[in-house]
Amino acid sequence: MRHDIEKIEVNGSSWFTHWFDSSFYHQLYANRDEQEAAHFIDELVSELKPAPSASMLDLGCGSGRHSKRLALKGFQVTGLDLAASSIRMANRFASPSLNFYRHDMRLPFGKNRFDYVFNFFTSFGYFKSDRENYQVVSNISNSLVDGGILVMDYLNVPFAEQNLLPTEAKEIDGVIYDIKRWTDDRFFYKKITIENVQGSTPLEYQEQVAKLTLSDFHLMFNKYGLRIQKLFGDYRLNDYSLETSPRLIIVAKKQDDHPL
Numbered sequence: 001m002r003h004d005i006e007k008i009e010v011n012g013s014s015w016f017t018h019w020f021d022s023s024f025y026h027q028l029y030a031n032r033d034e035q036e037a038a039h040f041i042d043e044l045v046s047e048l049k050p051a052p053s054a055s056m057l058d059l060g061c062g063s064g065r066h067s068k069r070l071a072l073k074g075f076q077v078t079g080l081d082l083a084a085s086s087i088r089m090a091n092r093f094a095s096p097s098l099n100f101y102r103h104d105m106r107l108p109f110g111k112n113r114f115d116y117v118f119n120f121f122t123s124f125g126y127f128k129s130d131r132e133n134y135q136v137v138s139n140i141s142n143s144l145v146d147g148g149i150l151v152m153d154y155l156n157v158p159f160a161e162q163n164l165l166p167t168e169a170k171e172i173d174g175v176i177y178d179i180k181r182w183t184d185d186r187f188f189y190k191k192i193t194i195e196n197v198q199g200s201t202p203l204e205y206q207e208q209v210a211k212l213t214l215s216d217f218h219l220m221f222n223k224y225g226l227r228i229q230k231l232f233g234d235y236r237l238n239d240y241s242l243e244t245s246p247r248l249i250i251v252a253k254k255q256d257d258h259p260l
Contacts, residue, residue, distance in 0.1 A: 016126050019205040020083040024194050026063075027172055034065055040120075040235040041069040047237055048149060048251075050075060054115040057143065059105055060123025064090030064098075070118075071098035080109060105136050110143045117144055120153045125210035133210070134220055141224035146256040150226055156233065156240075156248045157211045160188060163246075186211055214242075217250055226252040 019025050050056070054075050058067040061079030063086050071077045071093070080103040081087055090100040103109055106127070117140050127133055140150055161183060168179040178193040190207040214231070221228060229252060232238065233245025240248060 014126075015206055015208065017082065019192075019207065021085050022205070023085070024175070024177075024192075024203070024205075026085065026089075027175065028170070028177055028192070030172075032065070036235055037065045037120075038069050041066055041073075043235070043237045044151065045070075045073060048116070048151075050116060055113065056116040056118065057109070057114045059109075059117055059119045059140070060121075061090060061100065062086050062121070062123070064093050064100060066118065066120050067098060067100070068093040071095060078114075080105065105139065106132055108139050108142065112145050113143050115145055115148050117148070117150045118153075119151070122153070122155050122209060124152065124154060125212050126208065127210070133212070134223065137220045137226070138224050141226055141254055144254040146254060148254045149229075150221075150250075150252045150254070152217065152248075152250040152252070154212060154217075154248045154250070155188075155209065156242070156245045157213050158243055159246050162243075164188075183211070214248060214250075217248075221250075221252050225255045227255055228252045 052074055056070055056075050056077045058064075058070065058077060058079040061067050061081045062083075064079055067077050067079040067090065075097070077098045079087075079090055079098070079100040081090070081100070082102065082104050084102055087100050087102045094100060105124075119140075124136065125133065127136075144150065164181055164183065166181055168181075170177045170179070174196060176195040178195065180191045180193075182189050187208045187210055192205045192207070194203040194205075218228065228250055231240035231251070232247070232249040233240035234247050234249075237249070238245075
């Protein structure tokens with residue numbers, strides 16, 4: 001692992017630098033479906049047919065549930081995430097073929113290093129500016145070898161708008177999570193109010209995810225030499241439908257002749 005990938009610069013004012021690194025985030029999302037993630041990876045590998053020696057990046061790897069499945073298949077896998085707590089959890093699975101590092105995806109993470117870059121489970125679109133989104137896509141393109149593949153797994157905006165749950169409450173181990181969701185023209189928002197935390201004043205966090213559509217991804221990808229090859233609409237890799245698919249899963253290829 002080259003040293004430059006370990007450097008990090010954190011914007012402390014960004015909501016995700018605090019929320020994703022909190023114990024409450026991990027508690028609230030502790031029951032994410034491991035079996036679904038494993039099945040998705042199995043389907044994806046069957047579809048992509050990577051070479052046995054393929055080098056892969058799991059960008060925004062979280063606690064490593066997708067990375068570890070890829071490594072079990074024999075690939076060389078690197079996981080990057082901004083949240084130090086997620087990297088600590090992921091490092092439980094580290095091995096000679098699986099390494100995790102803390103890193104901000106807005107900063108470069110190598111040149112011509114990976115055969116595949118994966119960005120799973122809407123680990124993109126958190127930023128306030130389009131410039132930051134474009135910077136991440138530029139970094140992805142730079143990190144891929146010529147002919148390398150990006151898989152971007154994002155929410156499907158029309159479906160998410162139609163199925164938005166405005167309010168929700170959860171109690172987990174005596175901690176109450178009061179969740180409110182809404183949208184505007186640019187973002188989906190989620191406000192999480194956390195109560196009964198050892199009798200302290202309630203805590204509040206707010207998530208936001210950009211309403212990026214297929215046309216937005218076309219613009220970003222084309223600028224940096226990434227050409228969309230296939231679209232899927234869910235984790236079983238069924239065809240994408242604008243109105244009915246829960247996910248927008250994009251497979252894009254880096255063009256050999258793109259000047260970087």
